[in-house]
Amino acid sequence: MKSKKILNMTLIALMAAIIAVCSWITVGIGPVPFTLQTFGIFLALRFLGGKKGTAAIGIYMLLGAVGLPVFSGFRGGFGHILGPTGGYILGFLLSGIVVMIFEKINKKSVVLRIICDALSLIACYALGTVWFYFTLGVSKGMSIMAVLSACVIPFIIPDLIKILLAELICIKTPKSIKEKT
Numbered sequence: 001m002k003s004k005k006i007l008n009m010t011l012i013a014l015m016a017a018i019i020a021v022c023s024w025i026t027v028g029i030g031p032v033p034f035t036l037q038t039f040g041i042f043l044a045l046r047f048l049g050g051k052k053g054t055a056a057i058g059i060y061m062l063l064g065a066v067g068l069p070v071f072s073g074f075r076g077g078f079g080h081i082l083g084p085t086g087g088y089i090l091g092f093l094l095s096g097i098v099v100m101i102f103e104k105i106n107k108k109s110v111v112l113r114i115i116c117d118a119l120s121l122i123a124c125y126a127l128g129t130v131w132f133y134f135t136l137g138v139s140k141g142m143s144i145m146a147v148l149s150a151c152v153i154p155f156i157i158p159d160l161i162k163i164l165l166a167e168l169i170c171i172k173t174p175k176s177i178k179e180k181t
Helices: 002-024 037-048 050-065 078-082 086-105 110-137 144-151 153-172
Strands: none
Touching: 002 037, 002 050, 037 050, 037 086, 037 110, 037 153, 050 078, 050 086, 078 086, 086 110, 110 144, 110 153, 144 153
16 A cells, blocks of 8 residues: 555656656747647646646646746746746646546546546636736737637647647556556
8 A cells, every 4th residue: 555655656746747848848939838738737637547647737836836947948936827828837737627527427438538638628728818818918908819819729739639649648558557556
């Protein structure tokens, strides 16, 4: 029992580190950079499940909040979370909560898991977009459509591909490894 707790804590910490590394892979295309961060988020949620995956997301956010450079562009600090793109970071936690709730309904169906991930991505987009709009969009005179065009629309297809890749990796992971988590 004790070794399973240690394994779970190690895997949660490892996934938090993977999310951080994925956030460092950045291409600046506008006010919200393109990163592999969402891939790390969905990999953690798929590999560890909703509860432990959300714990990994929380640890990642906590590390960034205290100033470690785990966010995109090697940034960190609570000010970054309060900045225009911070709503998307908070939205990652909301994504985890959606997955936790959905897992109570169904864990087995790959199609339903992908639908769950898409819904959790929509929740992240919603929180992040509203946050961006009120922290920067209003002062810049941006309409909600302008914010969506800058912060969501360019990311939909890449994020759906990241969800599918995370799912594929977890499907291909040997059952012997997943049974230990």
